Amino acid sequence: MTQYLIRRILWAAVLFVGVTLITYVLFFLLPADPARLAAGKSATAEDVERVAHQLGLDRPIHEQYGLFLKRLVVDHSLGRSYANRRSVNEMIGEAVPVTAALVIGGAILWMLIALPVGVISALRPRSLIDRATMIFILIGISAPVVWIGLLLQYFVGFKWGLTPNAGYCDVFSPPDGATCGGPADWAYHMILPWVTFAVLFAASYARMIRSNVMDTLGEDYVRTARAKGAPESLVIRRHVLRNALLPVVTMLGLDIGVALGGAIFTEAIFNLPGLGRLALNSVLNLDLPTMQGVVVFATLAIIVLNLIVDIVYAYIDPRIRLA
């Protein structure tokens, strides 16, 4: 187990360097000058040069990257934003809870939908409920998140006024001058983002659970359980679901990891100040440190969740031993 962890951490370090390096290279391949953008519209050539020097953009790429790594490892700092000179650590720190709330709430919602829907349609294939589910799955998988989000926003939020159109409220400590705050307002504002975020995943998870359950129903050990005289509810719960949901755990971990890196569309539509919006703005502003900060966090999220998935999997599936 220890050996396994060490190997995983070493591998994570390699992955980390690779991803951040690629971000750097890609950034400098962009045919745009971040110093010019940061210096402002009326800046002279000297101004731009001065800004470039301040930001360290006049140095060679490998030196800049080395500096980034040194700052990160020694000072645990992601630097300051080119755009507003704020600490990137701070900005990420503010954005993470918003994205985490969106992703975790969304994940709970999509599992609450996908699990019963998937299981029931697997147990009654070709029934009315199964056909209805397949239509829902088809829509959920084919429709772009943006479209679903805008549709919900327009009808539920704007036309019917059931929920706010957009915006975010702090759960615990609303800043001074905030118009809303507290858990109730928070949840009220999160309903539409959660639903939007959950639709796509609920659909693909329902489909995955349905096919897993159907496959597992044909397994020999399910027949054994029935031959033992186990009632159908026990057969489903203990023998079918335990096995059918194993791969779902993996997918869930990976998807949450990826989503934590920024649910860009959902956050953009509902104006949530999360990582996705931060990433989007940093790209528009050519704000390398912020962009790099989001990439660092997303990479970490994926690495950590992968590790969690592996450990959980070894725990729930006795055939797998970490070595």
Add this chain to the structure above:
Amino acid sequence: MTDRVVTSDLGSGSSQSPDALLEVRDLRTYFKTDDGIVKAVDGVSFDIRPGQTVGVVGESGSGKSVTMMSILDLNPKPGRISVRDDTAPGEQMEAFLRGSKKHVSVSTGEALFRGENLLQASKRRLRALRGSEISMIFQDPMTSLNPVLTVGDQLVEAVMLHQDVTTRQARQLALEGLKEVGIPRAERRIDDYPHQFSGGMRQRVMIAMALINDPALLIADEPTTALDVTTQAQILGLIQQLQRDHGTAVVLITHDLGVVAETADDIVVMYAARVAEHAPVYSLFEQPLHPYTWGLLGSLPRLDVELERLTQIVGQPPSLLRPPRGCRFRPRCSFAFDRCRQELPEALPATFDESHLAACFLPEERKLAESKRVVTELALDSEAAA
């Protein structure tokens, strides 16, 4: 719970014994497939007495397993109908399958377990019988155990489903069961998972699980097919020994005549969803009365007798979607004559032996003569004598 019901003799040449544990009468099971309706079991009858071993032999797809699965209602999406008009049960079953979206298979007929028709028993009653009175073990021990539960958990589950005991007592019974089937260091292995056992050991676990509630009938569906030869012998020996200790009746489904020759009291030979021949084991080997059985015996590889070559039965088993008219074996039978084309033969007792049934229209003298020729050729008589 198990009060005996005296059943009337159903006639049609059944060798019905009043003390039968299980009497199967005219069992039919059809399946709905994309290609049409498969008549997997089409009028099968036989008896099993308490403590007896019955070998059910036949090629793949002859309906051996489906017969047993139908009795326990373990077919996929099973429906059960009672046919009122005995003349056309098949048509009623086909109509049922075509008309039902919920069912993939349908069975009809009688399977009297201690006089109680299992084909009309409620789901609850069947659940109560399965695993406690009638147990089943399957062909592939590698896949028949749940991979995410310890063997102990799975044995305890089997006990707790049928006996009113505490978990601790159930675990004790599970441990004793594992010891009885010869699992070494059972105390430690009880908490192991199936993948930590070899194939033979897993089959032992399956046997322990099947016998843990002391059933009256054990159905072993090709229990040794997936195992290597030395393990096969051990598992068969174990089943025989446990059968003697517990007085369990055993149905041994196999495609290997050699397996049943050593273990069975009675042999049922199935061909194309029907019973071809049903006889005590000595009678079947000494005096086989069905052309298909002659073919089977001829294709049995043997070490003790020098044969020119193994004979094979020409042709393929018929499609059960559209079985041939008349006798099912007729297209492959070198003895077939006009009547075989027109009528479907029932398994009827021989005049000289009530217990020997064969579904063949050949005159008895002809059967006996051919039988004698086959037996002499294969030197089966010398073996029987020895």
